[in-house]
Amino acid sequence: MASSSKSGSNYKELYKLSVDLGEHQKQRQLQLLNEQKQRRQLQQDEFRDVTGEEEEKEKLPPKQQQSKQPKPKSDKNNTNRGHQHKLQLSEWLRQRPENLCDWFLLPCPVGKRCLVVATYGKTRVYNKAGRTIMRLRTQLPGDWSAQRSRTVLDCVYVQELDTFYVLDALAFGQQRLQECEASFRFYWLQSRFAESVYLNEVSEHNDKAFKLLPYYDFEDAVAIDQALQRYPLWDNNQPRLDGMLFYHKEASYVYGNTPLVCWLFAFMLPDVLGLPVSSEYKRPEEYNGQAVLKYMNEFDKKLQTQRMAYRKQSWRRTEQTAQSKSDATVDAAVEHMDEAVEHMDAAEEEEEEDEFLELRDLIDRERRLELGELDMDCSPDIKTATTTTTSTITTVPATAVPHSNC
Secondary structure, three states: OOHHHHHHHHHHHHHHHHHHHHHHHHHHHHHHHHHHHHHHHHHHHHHHHHHHHHHHHOOOHHHHHHOOOOOOOOOOOOOOOOOOOEEEEEEEOOOOOOOOOHHEEEEEEEOOEEEEEOOOOEEEEEEEOOEEEEEEEEOOOOOOEEEOOEEEEEEEEEEOOOOOEEEEEEEEEEOOOOOOHHHHHHHHHHHHHHHOHHOOOOOOOOOEEEEEEEEEEEEHHHHHHHHHOOOOHHHHHHOOOEEEEEEEEEOOOEEEEEEEEEOOOOOHHHHHHOOOOOOOOOOOOOHHHHHHHHHHHHHHHHHEEEEEEEHHHHHHHHHHHHHHHHHHHHHHHHHHHHHHHHHHHHHHHHHHHHHHHHHHOOOOOOOOHHOOOOOOOOOOOOOEEEEEEEOOOOEEHHOOOOOOOO
C-alpha cells in the first residue's frame, strides 16, 4: 500500500509540474504574440504615416520641407541586425493548445539544421553557431539571379541525400519575411517553389537540391490524420523523420528559443495532443506516456551531457592539433639547424684541408732548397726560372720565385 501511495503521489507531482510548465508556456505564447502584433502595427503605421506629418510638410515652403526631411530609420527587418546568421529554435510542446486550429504541423527530417544565405552572387551555409560550413552556387534569388536581392532559408541539410529541406524563410528575393506571420511565410515559400522547380534538382548553376517540406493546417483534420497515419512519411523512408514541428500561424520569425514554435516526437502526439499516429512509430523503452514531462526533462539532460562531451572532444582535438603543429615546427627548426651545422663542418674541413696542403707545399719547397734540388736564378733579364729535378723540368714565372736568397 505504501509503495502504491508513493507512486501515486509522484504522478500527482509530475502532473502538477506539467500543468505549471504548460501554463507558463501558454502565458509566454500570448505575451510574445501580443508584442509581435504591436511591432507589426507600428511598422504599418510608419509606412501609412497616420500621424499626418506628410500633410503638414506639404504646407511648408520648399526650403523648410527639405529641412524637415526625417532621418532614414534603420531597417528592422534586416536579418543581420544584432543576430547575424542565427536560427529560430523550438521548445517542447508541453500541453495541448486551447485552439489547435491556430497551429501548423510541419514534419522535420533527420539532418543538420542550418541557415542558407544567398546574396551578392554567392551562397553560404551557416550552422547554429553562425559559422560558415559550406559555400556553393545556387539558383536562389541573390546568387545566380537577382544578385542584389537576398534569400535566407531555414533548412535541414541531409548529407546522405545531399539535399537541403526548407523549413522556413527570413527573406526570399525582394520579399522580406522575418516580421511576417508564419501563415504568409509558408504561403510565399510554396508559391515561389512552385514557380522555381529548377531548385529541386542539381544543375550547372545549382550545386545542391532544395526541397520545400510540406506543412499541414490543423483546421484540415482529414489531412492531419492522413499525415499522422502514413508511415513512412516520405517514400522509401528517405529522408527519415526526426519529429514534428508546430508553428503558430501568427508568429514572426525570431532568433533563439520561442514558445511559438514547438516540438514533439511522433510517438508523443497521442499523449500530449490526443491524436493517434501510426503504430510503426515505436516508443523508446524509457518512455512513459503518463510521465511525458519527466521524459522531456531527462531527454534535455542527456542532450546537454552529449553536447558537453562533444565540446570537450573538440577542445582536445584542437589542443592536439596545436601541439602537433608546434612539435612539427620545432622538428623542422632542429632539422634546419642540423643541416646548417653540417654545412659549417664541411666548410671548415675544406678550409683546414687547403691550409694543410699549402703548409705541406711550403715545407717541401724549403726542404728542396736546403738540399740544393732547386736552382735559383735572380738575374733581372730572365723572365722565368727553370726548376730542374731528376725526373721533371718545370717552368715557373720569375715573380713567383722567393727573393730571400738573392
